[in-house]
Amino acid sequence: MQDDAASTSQTPSVYGSSYSEEEKRILALCEQFKQGITVSVIENDMPHLTKQMVVDALNKLLAKNKLQLLSKQDGSLLYKLKDPVLLHKLKGANKEEQAVYEIIERSGSFGIWARKIRAESNLHLNVVDRVLKRLESKKLIKSINSVQAPKKKFYLVSSIEPDHSLTGGAFYSDNQFDSNFVEVLMDTCYKYLATKLKSAEAEHGKDGPLTVVNAAKVTSKEMQEYIERVKLAKIALSVQDVEKLLDTLELDGVVRSCSGGYGGKAGGGGVKLWRAVPDCTPTPHLLYAPCGVCPMAHRCCDMGSITPQSCRYLEEWLQ
Amino acid sequence: MSVIFNLFNSIAFERTASKIVETFFDSIVASVVKALYRSSGESLQSITRLTHLPSKQVLQALVSLIQHNLASFEYTPQRQVHYRLNKANIFYLLRKNKYIHHVREKLGVAAELVVERVLEEGSITASQVIVCTTCKLLMTDLSSAVDRANQNPGDRHIIVRDALRQLIELGYLERCASPSSPAPPCCPLLVKPSSDDKHRFLPDDHLNLQLIAQAVTENVETSSSSSGAILPDASSFPDGKIYWRLNYDAFHLQWRDTLLVTSVEKNVGAEVGLVFRGLLQVAYSTVEDKWQSGVYTTAAHVKHALNSAPHLEHCLQLLGEGESGGCVRRIGVGGGGGEYQIEVAQLVAHITAEFLAKRIKEMFGSKAARVFRLVMRNHIVSADMIASACLLDKKEADQVSNMLFLNQILLVHDLRKASMPSSHTPELLFFKVNFLEVVRLTASQCFTELYNLLRKRELLTEKNRSLMEKKTRVDAIVDNIVKSGATQEQIQDIEEMLTDAERTAVTKWLKQQDQILTVVSGITDDIFLFELFSRYYCHVDDLSVGRSAA
Numbered sequence A: 001m002q003d004d005a006a007s008t009s010q011t012p013s014v015y016g017s018s019y020s021e022e023e024k025r026i027l028a029l030c031e032q033f034k035q036g037i038t039v040s041v042i043e044n045d046m047p048h049l050t051k052q053m054v055v056d057a058l059n060k061l062l063a064k065n066k067l068q069l070l071s072k073q074d075g076s077l078l079y080k081l082k083d084p085v086l087l088h089k090l091k092g093a094n095k096e097e098q099a100v101y102e103i104i105e106r107s108g109s110f111g112i113w114a115r116k117i118r119a120e121s122n123l124h125l126n127v128v129d130r131v132l133k134r135l136e137s138k139k140l141i142k143s144i145n146s147v148q149a150p151k152k153k154f155y156l157v158s159s160i161e162p163d164h165s166l167t168g169g170a171f172y173s174d175n176q177f178d179s180n181f182v183e184v185l186m187d188t189c190y191k192y193l194a195t196k197l198k199s200a201e202a203e204h205g206k207d208g209p210l211t212v213v214n215a216a217k218v219t220s221k222e223m224q225e226y227i228e229r230v231k232l233a234k235i236a237l238s239v240q241d242v243e244k245l246l247d248t249l250e251l252d253g254v255v256r257s258c259s260g261g262y263g264g265k266a267g268g269g270g271v272k273l274w275r276a277v278p279d280c281t282p283t284p285h286l287l288y289a290p291c292g293v294c295p296m297a298h299r300c301c302d303m304g305s306i307t308p309q310s311c312r313y314l315e316e317w318l319q
Numbered sequence B: 001m002s003v004i005f006n007l008f009n010s011i012a013f014e015r016t017a018s019k020i021v022e023t024f025f026d027s028i029v030a031s032v033v034k035a036l037y038r039s040s041g042e043s044l045q046s047i048t049r050l051t052h053l054p055s056k057q058v059l060q061a062l063v064s065l066i067q068h069n070l071a072s073f074e075y076t077p078q079r080q081v082h083y084r085l086n087k088a089n090i091f092y093l094l095r096k097n098k099y100i101h102h103v104r105e106k107l108g109v110a111a112e113l114v115v116e117r118v119l120e121e122g123s124i125t126a127s128q129v130i131v132c133t134t135c136k137l138l139m140t141d142l143s144s145a146v147d148r149a150n151q152n153p154g155d156r157h158i159i160v161r162d163a164l165r166q167l168i169e170l171g172y173l174e175r176c177a178s179p180s181s182p183a184p185p186c187c188p189l190l191v192k193p194s195s196d197d198k199h200r201f202l203p204d205d206h207l208n209l210q211l212i213a214q215a216v217t218e219n220v221e222t223s224s225s226s227s228g229a230i231l232p233d234a235s236s237f238p239d240g241k242i243y244w245r246l247n248y249d250a251f252h253l254q255w256r257d258t259l260l261v262t263s264v265e266k267n268v269g270a271e272v273g274l275v276f277r278g279l280l281q282v283a284y285s286t287v288e289d290k291w292q293s294g295v296y297t298t299a300a301h302v303k304h305a306l307n308s309a310p311h312l313e314h315c316l317q318l319l320g321e322g323e324s325g326g327c328v329r330r331i332g333v334g335g336g337g338g339e340y341q342i343e344v345a346q347l348v349a350h351i352t353a354e355f356l357a358k359r360i361k362e363m364f365g366s367k368a369a370r371v372f373r374l375v376m377r378n379h380i381v382s383a384d385m386i387a388s389a390c391l392l393d394k395k396e397a398d399q400v401s402n403m404l405f406l407n408q409i410l411l412v413h414d415l416r417k418a419s420m421p422s423s424h425t426p427e428l429l430f431f432k433v434n435f436l437e438v439v440r441l442t443a444s445q446c447f448t449e450l451y452n453l454l455r456k457r458e459l460l461t462e463k464n465r466s467l468m469e470k471k472t473r474v475d476a477i478v479d480n481i482v483k484s485g486a487t488q489e490q491i492q493d494i495e496e497m498l499t500d501a502e503r504t505a506v507t508k509w510l511k512q513q514d515q516i517l518t519v520v521s522g523i524t525d526d527i528f529l530f531e532l533f534s535r536y537y538c539h540v541d542d543l544s545v546g547r548s549a550a
């Protein structure tokens, strides 16, 4: 990033004399990195500035309504150039609308719900509702129902993509958990690992069990690429999403994970590796007769209406 | 983790225990078992009072129980005799065929017949068992199975003696107390073998082979093939006071090893399983107690003993890396290459946990097993986390966890309530698993199922009794007329005494009996795993399931 910034060290002079050199440079950086910049980017670009000078410059730009402040998922702050179109749109907005918009803007990709806006803006709930409706009709903000609390409406700036905690991530569609899709994905992952295990056994059987085990292992990245190749998902799955699938398969007892790079696996050392494990636990014998799965077992005794002598299930099983 | 956990001390086993005894003995012995079950020691008078049986019958029942090591007695400080049950041994009656089969596989037919007889009598002298087994061999067509090349058929008692000696040397049989004669009227007093008696040794001077051969000849002449050999009087032989009984522990130790090795084999392949078995054998040569929760051996020792194993390094690495359930730990790599510690307890816990997960899967579905594994892995899990961690729909996750809770697999973990409850602090629900309780619960279900199956079998036996008696009569007649050279027509006439419907009913009943006994035998395997778990659970640090134990 530093190199990129250095390559454009020449500050364009589109901003007038009301801006200091530092402010101009910050605006130029924001123009270059449309997704926003952090303080460290500014510090890297202008190492001669003290922290206080950077903060002062940023505050001035915020006061001049040139920048917007966003919070990232990890809590760090992001400075982004304010959309001139948006500025234009907000120009006609009243003070209440501007205040509400700023609160929503600050909430970033996590969004904010009406009650919290009311608490922060000190406006009456009816007023907040009215303002929200107006902002929505101007397409400055959008509302979304969270998967965690489907009845709660969260408001975000239109241009921001909602966080996974709101949408549920790749495994949700239309705010609903897509079980079938997840099942298909898990099945695909397992089949891939199982095939890998089979081919490892066939190809490396003679080289010893460790070689077989290592050859059967797959990294999360490899699995992600495979899913991408077979084009199962409409949206691209992240490595974390794929690890979630594999972790669930591990909870199913059909996959095992281990960290580190065995056998010269690309990207070893700390990378999570996965391999299929055969389902080696035999079915408990307890389940071979109906009593093992009988919901009435706790009421079954020698007397009363539920007894082994009169049991229909036992009789049927013995037929 | 210092809770004492005895599988056979449960209420659930109570009626199963008396049903087992009723199946193998009679209702009188079963009543005595019932009377003794809940007490830690009862006198003859109180047993008589509890059972409403004459004291003579009670005493006879107690003799049977003590002879079969199903009960024991001790003197109170007031010099009263108190009896108590050996509950586990009652359960082992159900494994009778397994012990016999195991010996047949390992040592052949002669040893099998010896064990069969020992189990029949409970405790028996060497001379008695040699006479009875040799007679059985002579009277049945099993003789050919034990005749070795160039062996004189008249020397079969030598073959049986050798088999017996082998059984003793391998620890399958052990010395036990001998009945004092005459028995005092109040209790079947036993004389315990003195501590310097060799328990794993059958000295030649204890056996008079000539006397045994003579007893065999007399026995064959007097007994019929249907009634079997008659048990000779122990006092007529020089070893009349040296009794032997089955040592269950020797069998169980081998079964435990098979269970562990099979688990490793299935996880990482036969080659690693073989090395693991070798590792166990090497470790056994240096430990006193093979049942220890963890056994050690040095790497140098292992490499020396297993140097012919292909890919030894690979196998040891896999065993050490937890790919096989975390059963082997390498400690230190100093001078001789360090030590290997075989974590028997850890592996048993791992197998038990997987077994329970499998049971949950079969009963409630794979999603329930997933939730169970998650809670086992994380120890405590909030209800909200279940859906996201198990990739389940929130509603479905709630349903599954609720079902597991209702079936006592998940427990609600009590969190201390906030001192100032307010609407801002949400009510959080946490789940946990009390693994010990789940094992106990499953074992109880096994006992209930055993009871139900034995009861059903008893009812069906009663229902088919007259039919089976008729069949036995017809078979006996057919046997006799075949021996006397009857024609095919005559045989057919006799066979037709059983109608087609009766024949079908007999076949059906035999099939049902097989079906019941197969499941009963299988459940004893399930219980065996729980027995191992109850032996080791206090040595287990982590009962996690669903992840490699690395």
Ligand code: SF4
Pocket (backbone or CB within 6 Å): A290, A291, A292, A294, A295, A296, A297, A300, A301, A306, A307, A308, A311, A312, A313, A314, B452
């Ligand atoms: S005997 Fe019938 S009712 Fe009783 S536990 Fe078994 S299946 Fe259930």
